[in-house]
Amino acid sequence: MRRTLAALTMATTLVTGFGVAFAQQAQPPSKVDALQELMAQEIPPEKLDLGLQLVKLSGTGRAFDELLPNIADQAKNAFIRANPQMQLGIIGVVDRIAMSLVPRRAHLDKQLARTWAAAFDEEELRQLVEFYSSELGQKFAEQQPKVLAIEVAIAQEWGRSVSAELTRKVADELRAAIAAEQNALQGDIAAPAAPAPETAEPAPAPAQ
DSSP, X not given: OHHHHHXXXXXXXXXXXXXXXXXXXXXXXXXHHHHHHHHHSOOOHHHHHHHHHHHHHHOXXXXXXXXXXXXXXXXXXXXXXXXXXXXXXXXXXXXXXXXXXXXXXXXXXXXXXXHHHHHSOHHHHHHXXXXXXXXXXXXXXXXXXXXXXXXXXXXXXXXXXXXXXXXXXXXXXXXXXXXXXXXXXXXXHHSOOOOOOOOOOOOOOOOO
């Protein structure tokens, strides 16, 4: 029993440490400062309500739907690695606790709403709500993730192509420069040495 508790304690430490490290890597200091500033802002309830509507209408909140399941999977893996013989029990406990945390999802949407409310004034927020409520706005919200994914793929392919071309051209120029330098050195070695200047004979002494 003591060994099991120690293993579970170690797994808890691993999960907590992973979460802290992940948060630190995912949020550079500048973004942390911006987040703290955003959370400290006083935003009227009316703007927050409009922001919440935009989180739902724009579909931006859907990007985080897999966040809790991913966290649960990471927790399972960490606890199971620390105590493999309890695998089934760990899976059941993590799933049950994760389900109990599902209502917390609404809190995330409210926090996301602050980003909209802080970025636009109330009239702009109303116009955005009107747009995303329209047929075109709904299509935009539906297609935006697909368009962004394709754009990312296009940009990655473009980057690979440009990187290959740049690497090839730099290598060609460097090879040409090295070859030219080697040819110049070989030319200097192969060239015959210039003959030494003839020494003039001394002039005859004047007659006595």
